[in-house]
Amino acid sequence: MTRSEVPSGGPGADEYDVIVIGAGPVGENVAERAHASGLSALVVENELVGGECSYWACMPSKALLRPVTALADARRVAGAAQAVGGTLDASAVLERRDGFTGNWQDKGQVGWLESVGLDLLRGRARLDGPRRVVVETHDGTTRTLTARHAVAVCTGSRAALPGIPGIEDARPWTSRDATSAKEVPGRLAVVGGGVVGVEMATAWQALGSEVTLLVRGERLLPRMEPFAGELVAEALTAAGVAVRTGVSVEELNRPAADRPLTLSLSDGGRLECDEVLFATGRAPRTDDFGLETVGCEPGSWLSVDDTLRVTGVRGGWLYAVGDVNGRALLTHQGKYQARVAGAAIAARAAGVPLLETDRWGAHAATADHDAVPQVVFSDPEATSVGLTADEAERRGLRVRAVDVELGEVAGASLYADGYRGRARMVVDLDRGVVVGVTFVGAGVGELLHSATVAVAGEVPLERLWHAVPAYPTISEVWLRLLEAYRG
Numbered sequence: 001m002t003r004s005e006v007p008s009g010g011p012g013a014d015e016y017d018v019i020v021i022g023a024g025p026v027g028e029n030v031a032e033r034a035h036a037s038g039l040s041a042l043v044v045e046n047e048l049v050g051g052e053c054s055y056w057a058c059m060p061s062k063a064l065l066r067p068v069t070a071l072a073d074a075r076r077v078a079g080a081a082q083a084v085g086g087t088l089d090a091s092a093v094l095e096r097r098d099g100f101t102g103n104w105q106d107k108g109q110v111g112w113l114e115s116v117g118l119d120l121l122r123g124r125a126r127l128d129g130p131r132r133v134v135v136e137t138h139d140g141t142t143r144t145l146t147a148r149h150a151v152a153v154c155t156g157s158r159a160a161l162p163g164i165p166g167i168e169d170a171r172p173w174t175s176r177d178a179t180s181a182k183e184v185p186g187r188l189a190v191v192g193g194g195v196v197g198v199e200m201a202t203a204w205q206a207l208g209s210e211v212t213l214l215v216r217g218e219r220l221l222p223r224m225e226p227f228a229g230e231l232v233a234e235a236l237t238a239a240g241v242a243v244r245t246g247v248s249v250e251e252l253n254r255p256a257a258d259r260p261l262t263l264s265l266s267d268g269g270r271l272e273c274d275e276v277l278f279a280t281g282r283a284p285r286t287d288d289f290g291l292e293t294v295g296c297e298p299g300s301w302l303s304v305d306d307t308l309r310v311t312g313v314r315g316g317w318l319y320a321v322g323d324v325n326g327r328a329l330l331t332h333q334g335k336y337q338a339r340v341a342g343a344a345i346a347a348r349a350a351g352v353p354l355l356e357t358d359r360w361g362a363h364a365a366t367a368d369h370d371a372v373p374q375v376v377f378s379d380p381e382a383t384s385v386g387l388t389a390d391e392a393e394r395r396g397l398r399v400r401a402v403d404v405e406l407g408e409v410a411g412a413s414l415y416a417d418g419y420r421g422r423a424r425m426v427v428d429l430d431r432g433v434v435v436g437v438t439f440v441g442a443g444v445g446e447l448l449h450s451a452t453v454a455v456a457g458e459v460p461l462e463r464l465w466h467a468v469p470a471y472p473t474i475s476e477v478w479l480r481l482l483e484a485y486r487g
């Protein structure tokens, strides 16, 4: 047994200052922050330490996508293009992906928990009234734990499947299968035009599948500026993906486990495929979790205040951090919330006044509302931070959106021959600050943080004028946006 896997019994063994349920990226960080403030902390994990992100989400999906963009980038540069004639070596890509997941073993992450001095209990946790957590451990025992100060629910989310006839017997892929599959299906249907649908259609088409992307709405990536979905759909189509909008799946039929399946579509058509991925959103992992014992609705997203404390729970000891609160289902945003929650738990435990009235203080996750960055690792990449023009208007802001074609920026034209991409900056006219930025194009993922700094920093446009981008980088898009705004 490692130092971090706590045995039962012993004085005080089942009482901690803070109990964290779920050792995904978020739970790990809540526990680490609380522990760093001098509190004792236990983490309970039912599957693998590292959570969805490490084994079935961010890391394996990006490991599948990086070879796709590396090859596409080389092909877009005359001279380099001549050196890369072939297609991806799918088995090498899958093998590299396996390495990033540690072959679905969590030894490395357990080592990290140990190195920061956290205790780990392996088992399934449930709430059992105020400050109490019951764990069915993997060694078959049941442990009742008590938290002196706080319990943090960091149980994440799972794929949400729609209740379509035949779906269970059809054994569809979820994001877990799409990120961990060992073989490339011949024909893959992807249902859902959100982030998972777009990224996985990009990856599997390049790995050799014949992909059909079925989108019930009229465009891809509906949470971003409309041009993001348009440019990505155009590129997916050029890569060979059949992108079909305005269509949904009404029934699935797989006659036998090892046979292809048929999808009946809302337009009356049928589609035969070898696998179907449902990328239709997420559900919180809060069912069968004892939420009723603390006055919350089982299976619900846990709504929280800006210190990440669950609203309406008496005594203020219950926190919900990361995907499970539904604020922003992203690893980096969950880790940010973890830093805020860890600081708030420590301050409350020490009886120190909280800085929650300070919008940008240490105890308020304000960026969740105003400055959430996201990179969709498609080709081209689609990235955004803050508000779209539409969202800003719906919030009642007086805004102006400024667009620039990225291909007109010298750095972009050097980056790729015939560079296609666009940028939009949304300016709050009353405050003179940027409230939203979208970049779509090859290689823009690394540019996004400049926009995040501008939005979270509420940097006045007059000052941005003095932030000089280096020539000839793609970052010069900032200069073009500011020039276009000034007119």
Ligand SMILES: Cc1cc2nc3c(=O)[nH]c(=O)nc-3n(C[C@H](O)[C@H](O)[C@H](O)COP(=O)(O)OP(=O)(O)OC[C@H]3O[C@@H](n4cnc5c(N)ncnc54)[C@H](O)[C@@H]3O)c2cc1C
Pocket (backbone or CB within 6 Å): 021, 022, 023, 024, 025, 026, 027, 044, 045, 046, 047, 048, 049, 050, 051, 052, 053, 054, 056, 057, 058, 059, 061, 062, 123, 124, 125, 126, 154, 155, 156, 157, 175, 179, 196, 285, 289, 321, 322, 323, 324, 328, 329, 330, 331, 332, 333, 334
């Ligand atoms: C395909 C895909 C790709 C993604 N790519 C990105 C990306 O590129 N960038 C990005 O920022 N985000 C990405 N995300 C989102 C990201 O994976 C999540 O936002 C992140 O994993 C949330 O972290 P979490 O710690 O809240 O939850 P999780 O990572 O889901 O971890 C929760 C942990 O809690 C454990 N648990 C649950 N219930 C219990 C219980 N009752 N008892 C004990 N343990 C329990 C689980 O086993 C799990 O280990 C992606 C998501 C998907 C599906």
Ligand SMILES: NC(=O)c1ccc[n+]([C@@H]2O[C@H](COP(=O)([O-])OP(=O)(O)OC[C@H]3O[C@@H](n4cnc5c(N)ncnc54)[C@H](O)[C@@H]3O)[C@@H](O)[C@H]2O)c1
Pocket (backbone or CB within 6 Å): 162, 191, 192, 193, 194, 195, 196, 197, 199, 215, 216, 217, 222, 248, 249, 279, 280, 281, 282, 328, 329, 330, 374, 375, 376, 377
């Ligand atoms: N690169 C990244 O940052 C990254 C990558 C993957 C996932 N994620 C995160 O994971 C979360 C989940 O991603 P996702 O793509 O599953 O969810 P999503 O909410 O982004 O997209 C789901 C899409 O499926 C559609 N849909 C829902 N039900 C449907 C049905 N019955 N039939 C057809 N379409 C249906 C929705 O309209 C929506 O467009 C996202 O919030 C995202 O932030 C992030």
